[in-house]
Amino acid sequence: MSLPPGFLDELRNRVPISSIVGRKVTWDLRKSNQSRGDFWAPCPFHQEKTASFHVDDRKGFYYCFGCHAKGDALSFLRETENMGFMEAVEVMAREAGMTMPARDPMAAQKADRLGELAQVMEAATTFYRSQLGSSPASAARDYLAGRGLTQPTLERFEIGFAPNARQALWGHLTGAGIAPDKIIEAGLAIAPDDGSAPYDRFRGRIIFPIRDMRGRCIAFGGRAMDPNARAKYLNSPETPLFDKGRALYNAGPARSAGSKGAALVVAEGYMDVIALVAAGFEAAVAPLGTAITEDQLRLIWRLNPEPVIALDGDTAGLRAGYRLIDMALPMLGPEQSLRFCLLPEKMDPDDVLRSSGAGAMRKLIEGAVPLVQLLWQRETEAKVFDSPERRAALDRKLRSALARIQDPGLRSHYAEELRNLRAEFFRPAGRSGGRGGKPWGRPALPTKPLPSTRATLLATGDSPDIAEQMREEIILAILLTHPALVAEFEDALDRTDLRGPGHELLRHALLSGTDVTDGEAGAVAQRLLTLGHVGIAPPVRQRDNPDLARHCLQEEFAKLFTRRGAASELQDATEDMEALADEGLTWRLRQAAEMRNRAERSRLSDSADLGEDRGELSGQLDRLIESQVWIKRKK
Numbered sequence: 001m002s003l004p005p006g007f008l009d010e011l012r013n014r015v016p017i018s019s020i021v022g023r024k025v026t027w028d029l030r031k032s033n034q035s036r037g038d039f040w041a042p043c044p045f046h047q048e049k050t051a052s053f054h055v056d057d058r059k060g061f062y063y064c065f066g067c068h069a070k071g072d073a074l075s076f077l078r079e080t081e082n083m084g085f086m087e088a089v090e091v092m093a094r095e096a097g098m099t100m101p102a103r104d105p106m107a108a109q110k111a112d113r114l115g116e117l118a119q120v121m122e123a124a125t126t127f128y129r130s131q132l133g134s135s136p137a138s139a140a141r142d143y144l145a146g147r148g149l150t151q152p153t154l155e156r157f158e159i160g161f162a163p164n165a166r167q168a169l170w171g172h173l174t175g176a177g178i179a180p181d182k183i184i185e186a187g188l189a190i191a192p193d194d195g196s197a198p199y200d201r202f203r204g205r206i207i208f209p210i211r212d213m214r215g216r217c218i219a220f221g222g223r224a225m226d227p228n229a230r231a232k233y234l235n236s237p238e239t240p241l242f243d244k245g246r247a248l249y250n251a252g253p254a255r256s257a258g259s260k261g262a263a264l265v266v267a268e269g270y271m272d273v274i275a276l277v278a279a280g281f282e283a284a285v286a287p288l289g290t291a292i293t294e295d296q297l298r299l300i301w302r303l304n305p306e307p308v309i310a311l312d313g314d315t316a317g318l319r320a321g322y323r324l325i326d327m328a329l330p331m332l333g334p335e336q337s338l339r340f341c342l343l344p345e346k347m348d349p350d351d352v353l354r355s356s357g358a359g360a361m362r363k364l365i366e367g368a369v370p371l372v373q374l375l376w377q378r379e380t381e382a383k384v385f386d387s388p389e390r391r392a393a394l395d396r397k398l399r400s401a402l403a404r405i406q407d408p409g410l411r412s413h414y415a416e417e418l419r420n421l422r423a424e425f426f427r428p429a430g431r432s433g434g435r436g437g438k439p440w441g442r443p444a445l446p447t448k449p450l451p452s453t454r455a456t457l458l459a460t461g462d463s464p465d466i467a468e469q470m471r472e473e474i475i476l477a478i479l480l481t482h483p484a485l486v487a488e489f490e491d492a493l494d495r496t497d498l499r500g501p502g503h504e505l506l507r508h509a510l511l512s513g514t515d516v517t518d519g520e521a522g523a524v525a526q527r528l529l530t531l532g533h534v535g536i537a538p539p540v541r542q543r544d545n546p547d548l549a550r551h552c553l554q555e556e557f558a559k560l561f562t563r564r565g566a567a568s569e570l571q572d573a574t575e576d577m578e579a580l581a582d583e584g585l586t587w588r589l590r591q592a593a594e595m596r597n598r599a600e601r602s603r604l605s606d607s608a609d610l611g612e613d614r615g616e617l618s619g620q621l622d623r624l625i626e627s628q629v630w631i632k633r634k635k
Helices: 007-014 017-021 073-081 085-096 105-131 135-146 151-156 168-175 180-185 251-258 270-278 294-303 315-331 349-356 358-366 371-380 388-403 408-425 466-481 490-495 503-512 519-529 546-576 583-601 611-634
Strands: 038-041 053-056 061-064 160-162 205-211 217-224 233-235 308-311 339-342
Touching (some): 017 061, 073 085, 105 180, 105 205, 105 217, 151 270, 168 180, 308 315, 308 358, 339 358, 371 388, 466 519, 466 546, 490 503
Parallel strands (some): 308 339
Antiparallel strands (some): 038 053, 053 061, 217 233
């Protein structure tokens, strides 16, 4: 009898393996962690006194470290009760409250057909693998060698090559006696609508076999060797064997590695997975050319309750992470979450491994942040919350995200963590954190200055205008990385009194449209872009986000003009009244100067509104003039 697709998976999901095994064993409660579905007992298959028999509800498997017996709930019933396979299925179905499917001749025929298609796919795999060693595949071999793939890796992943010929695979398979309709149904060939001869789907491509959890080859992925190909990567079409939204590349081997304790890493493509596995991260999977679907996420959680999502270090990678958050929120649970590994800018796992090695990748994976922190980053990064309305809008977005979490206990913990992050983010300047501070965690303040802190410009500079110099550097760096905005901000740049070293030279190069990569201006630009505070600025990092750059330039120019205008106003008024000062006026000027100093101390807060500081300074000067200056002159 054939069972419909997904029936056994649903059966295993509904009946915890511990409920089946628990009838035959006595759990060691000291060693077991029942809340995590982790159980230990003396093995029922051999005589022992210690608890070496392990049952994992999350993975649905048992394993004995003594006699090495292993299997799932069905195999346990068959071994301990001497049942046949279908009898064990019926026992579990009754316990799960599921109705056994009727014996359906059509279902049996369908199962037979799937088996035949799987055999066709295996024949194609063998053909493609044999072609990788052929003369036409020399460029493909060179490409793979250049990507660091060794012969053992090529064999492990069964990588092959599709010749750049119209009917290479078709002729091979039909010549081996395989029916043409099966080749087409398996997605290996395309039959034109005009009735002409079918032709191979994959031509001139490196071939990556895609296998399901049972190890069957269900599809192929092909990487084009022709740089002008319409699609760099091409997957098999949807077939009776292959549902792209329900499959993961390398899922079977990743499950095996995960059962031994390896962290599950979810990357974006075939080459990332292959590079990770070759570097020792064997529990690595990837979706098949699209964003992760709900079905794929459920499959990922079956492999590991807290996988690490490795996001490419670019805007597209971050957006993919944000989309995944929205999809995952209603599906989260106490034992089912995500962590995010944020890779360096414009790098994927393969890039990191080739440039920095497995150690660097391991540190990035170990430093993966919880979903709640990436959620907080999405709602706050590069945004200004300088008004009650903006803060209220942030609160509304966070409440909306919380409302999507179904589990009440988990929702409560998320609410608490978001409250902590919010309190830290909006803590007043001068205390730990504060607006614009790092969103990750709440580290304790060091008791002594760190060497890296003592080396910063703010710490080593002897000028009171260091902060304004840093603001100039941010403005120039944004214009260097977004040259299309120079014309839009030409007037503001021309009016700005640039005081930093080399800044005037760089301003002239930007306004005149000359090359800012050579000569003295190029040296200034290169030095500026290597500064720490410049490198971490979001509009400098996100070069493909002109809207963010435009907003930040408007803010920075406004703040620079406001600070310098207020300081200039105070200086001019003070000089005008210098000869008129008496004791009362001197005291009032000292008060005005203190207000200026307070404004200076707060100018490092990116979210400060300096318009009010200027108004207060101007008002104080007006009151000084009205109350003292003219009286003095009359005397």
